[in-house]
Amino acid sequence: MKITASSEGEATILVVDDDIEIANSVAKILEKEGYMSLIAHDGIEALEIIAQKQVDLIILDIMMPRLDGLSATMKIREKRNIPIIILSAKTEDSDKVLGLSMGADDYVSKPYNSMELVARVKSQLRRYLYLGSSKRLQERTSQSGEMIRVGGLELDKNSKTIIVDGREENLTATEYKILKLLMENPGRVFPSEEIYERVWNEEAYSVENTVMVHIRRIREKIEINTKEPKYLKVVWGIGYKIENKFI
CATH class of the missing domain: 1.10.10.10 (Winged helix-like DNA-binding domain superfamily/Winged helix DNA-binding domain)
Structure with a gap:
């Protein structure tokens, strides 16, 4: 489990991918945008982080050891409404529909365009944080x-x-x-x-x-x-x- 931070008060994004290079690359992109990033390498580790940390958005791979991304999404949705963006090399329409059916909010295909990924992150965070879906924001608004x-x-x-x-x-x-x-x-x-x-x-x-x-x-x-x-x-x-x- 790796935790990297930018500045206090920014949204926290959990990046979940068993490919260490991809996970680190996505985290660096997010940090350049001013976000705090957390990194996990499988679904089990992701669930452990969510239970311990405040997470505002999750970027999640599908094919991972121990607990795959779709199963992790289903477990997260049992209790939490955190925005989930699937980032996967599986690009068929059926894969996208399945991911959304399991509870994901968006689906980005690998290889990803960093500008597109950031735009989708910002779009999801606007709805989750600034439209009041975050309990943390509701308490002070x-x-x-x-x-x-x-x-x-x-x-x-x-x-x-x-x-x-x-x-x-x-x-x-x-x-x-x-x-x-x-x-x-x-x-x-x-x-x-x-x-x-x-x-x-x-x-x-x-x-x-x-x-x-x-x-x-x-x-x-x-x-x-x-x-x-x-x-x-x-x-x-x-x-x-x-x-x-x-x-």
Whole structure:
């Protein structure tokens, strides 16, 4: 386990890769941007660090010894909503969809472009830290406690959680942004491209699978029967909407 630090108060990013050179290279790139970096070389070591340290984002390889990246992602998602970016040499669309299905927020292929990787890190951190998904930020930030209600759904802008028929569900930063966008505009159909551009703050290009995976994960949290959704509907060939008949 290697720990390197830049300046106090910056976001802490955990880099997990069994390739020592790649892990060190990514850490150096992050440190040049002013972040604190932690390094682990397998999933088990990553989980140990998360249990002991404040981590704001994770960059995670898939193929690793002891505990692979997908299994580590699933275990992290059992308790934490930390943004996870998978950095992998597996570049097939099916690999990307699988990674997102397991709970990752983004997927970057190796060999990676350092500028693109930094841009994706900044994008995820903006949502996680500065939009209030971090508990640490919530504690020192005044919140309105405003709620958005659609039928039995209550989106709490304070805790960034969704309450479904009185049951609280935790959302990742990306899931929260998507659901907030849809619930603030009940009945309006959003194409995948518009959802991506408004949530990821990036130009949309071949993003259907990425958005679809996050929609599927949201449904698993808010729908009793995901095959016959009550709230989050697909308008085939157009996009997604929150049903407005409850308003």
